[in-house]
Amino acid sequence: MLGQSSESSFWLPVNASSYGGEVDWVFYFIYGVCVVMMVLIVVLAVLFIWRYRHRPGVEPSRLSHNTPLELTWTIIPTIVVGFIFYFGFVGFLNMNTPPRNLYEINVTAFKWGWAFQYPNGHVDQNLHIPRDRPVRLILSSQDVIHSLYIPAFRIKKDAVPGRYNKMWFKATKEGEYHLFCAEYCGTKHSEMYAKVIVHDPTQFAAWLEEAANWAAKLPPAEAGQKLYSVRGCAQCHTVDGSGGIGPSFKNIFGESQKLRDGSSVLVDEDYIRNSLMNPGSQIVAGFENVMPTYKGRLKDVEITALIEYIKSLSEHYEAPPAAVEESAPEENATQPAAQHSTGGENTKP
């Protein structure tokens, strides 16, 4: 169940981070100021419209200024916004003063997904964190500006190519939360969705251990299938022959592909490996050079697994008996984004 559904209020989603409460407090403080001001304005307007409606024979007043009054309504708002600035500033300072002993996770944003890399090398497309432990995310981007946004934590930071932005938070409630990209980044900006999963602190280490080795523990084609969604291939390549941003994987293994420069190439192990390492070097006719490189981001065993998976999508290739969809372990560590409820081609059951 998503954390949001249980205790969100009319204005704000559920709060699951340590400083969320402070943000909410400022939010409601400003909200209070707004309500008071708006009621004042509406009441005065309605009152005046009624009280001073046009009536024949009644002369309007000729009053045209009143300096003390004008000074009053200049000074009072000045003081009020001074307070709002101060509270907002203090709340912001806390977001910028991380405690020590942070658990660090490297985040790479790309069109259109996230790669969260853990200290032990495991890369996940969802963000898993332990409860009650301050976490720091170190953000970078492979292509354009993205922005990592977790409403339940009241936190957002841009991932800017060429620089490392940092953000920290401490989750206070276990559960699953939304993670969005908030900076417009092209075609599938709205599909750039991931989950934040807050684990019980004692079980987090166990999860991480398990997650890090999952690919090696599965039959290659099956591991490849999961990698296909986990590492963002599914964002651009379909496996059923339908269109996409990149070529579909269906029935390509062992066939020859026409390239943009007019030449052709046989789709074999070498070609697939090269497409992962140097995506720009052999572009299939009719497609743009938009794929990011996976150089240094995939282990050899993972590349092999992906190759096996692509093989398994070809009719000429006989799938080993283990490559059955249902046999994936139920632990959702590496659950593909495909399962979020956004709709779109990722959501096909």
Next chain:
Amino acid sequence: MTIATTASPELEPAARSRNYLNQTRGLRSWLITLDHKRIGILYMVAILGAFFLGGVFAVLLRTELISPGPTLIKDPVRAWDFYNHMFTLHGAVMTFMFIIPAIPAILGNFVLPIMLGAKDVAFPRLNLLSFYLYAFGGVFFVWVLLSGVIESAFGIKLYGGGGLDTGWTFYTPYSTSTSSAVVPAVLGAFILGFSSILTGLNFIASMHMLRPKGMTWFRMPLFLWALYGTSAIQILATPVLAITLLLLVAERTLGVGIFDPALGGDPVLFQHFFWFYSHPAVYIMILPAMGIISEVVSVFSRKHIFGYSFIAMSSIAIALLGFLVWGHHMFTSGQSPVANAIFSLLTFTVSIPSAIKVFNWLATMHGGSIQLKTPMLYAIGFIMLFSIGGLTGLFLGSLATDIHVHDTYFVVAHFHYVMMGSTLFAFLAGMHYWWPKIFGKMYNEYLGRLAALVVFVGFNLTFMVQFIAGAHGMPRRYANYLDEFTIYHQISTIGSYVMAAGLVMVAINWLDSLVRGRPAPENPWGGNTLEWQTTSPPPTENFARTPTADDPYALHKWRYDASIEGYVKVAE
């Protein structure tokens, strides 16, 4: 008490029926006209055309969002591209071609010289040139944007380019890497910017050179003060946009590496340049609106404007402070926390002069004799929407809360309240206020008020829920969304249909008045600014004899005369 019709008693009846509309005939006489009033009308046709286009796409955008998943086009990837091209078109056309020019170019052009008692603006030829820059830049811009929408929707290529899918903000490095036609689009925006600069220059020169006898700076109507502040920003800020756009073109075509980190550039630098123009530009949009509201609230309350000099000075304060707050668009970009704090503090200082104006308008109504005619209804709508927009700005100026709502629908709602709610409502107030003067015809008052009500209700229905969606975390510029946001989007979409219906009623009323409207008196509302002291519509030279200005809000000098359904001056 003796009553005399003042305005132009020395005009013969034959001369009276000759006005700027019928002085000369034929399309050619319009296309080469140097008359500011005719140029105002040319702008009116062009800008309303742009508004219509932007409006159609607003409704299409909302329709796409009526349910999650692809709606108008079934194939998801194409649907997302289609949406991205559409919101770029909508945002860019509305910003560069409607809200920035609408009030200055249409109403400013028409009214400013007459309010100054002048025959024309200071540089009539420059005025015509700036119209043609708008027209050519606009046609070019729309062509690029529309062809992109058509290409992504139907796969039909109209030209080699591929439209624009960057959003109206052109953020790098997306804009330097997308395959869409950034360079031609930027060129269009560049030309539009020049049009804006020339209009600003012309207005400032006119106000310095052409003020009539009796009009000291502090007797200038507040609409003119507002146009003065606006023009100053146009002249100072627009060149920054022009340079930024040129840098973008250089980056894209030559790869000079100003914004590209791979070449040692900084992608966030673009945002600084961009907002250094675009934040002040928000005040280009809002100041003239405030000017109109000051006129309308005073006239329809039959009362002297309250706190004239506070209002005039707050226009200038807003214009100046508006230059210092651009960094509040970048609180999450990773700029230094110190910069964030300074920008936050400065942002709050701009809210004060805005608050002052709201209180002044309310105080003007106090003790008045209020007539809820169509322009006044829009003005009251303006005060409400502007207040909501301004107050929700407090959430965005405050650092802690901005981090949460930045780039969500909360921001979409906020800027529609300030930019569209205020500018559009003031524009409609001004159009109805000066319509009798411009065309010499009265519109249907009943239909006018009904339409104002429908537009107001539709507006709030559309955008109020977006505050809630945004606070709950719905990011903006999303072609698709999670199921839990559906209810907000549905209400919003229905609201947009209601508002569209209201705007259609406005259009029908105007067109109908041109055909069947009863002739307008010289001064239907009893204003004391100079434009009400000439015939409706005015003659080509505006006045038979150069008028003398006095206090523009000395409304007690005018009395209603039922026999002409207008106001006449009380002889002193």
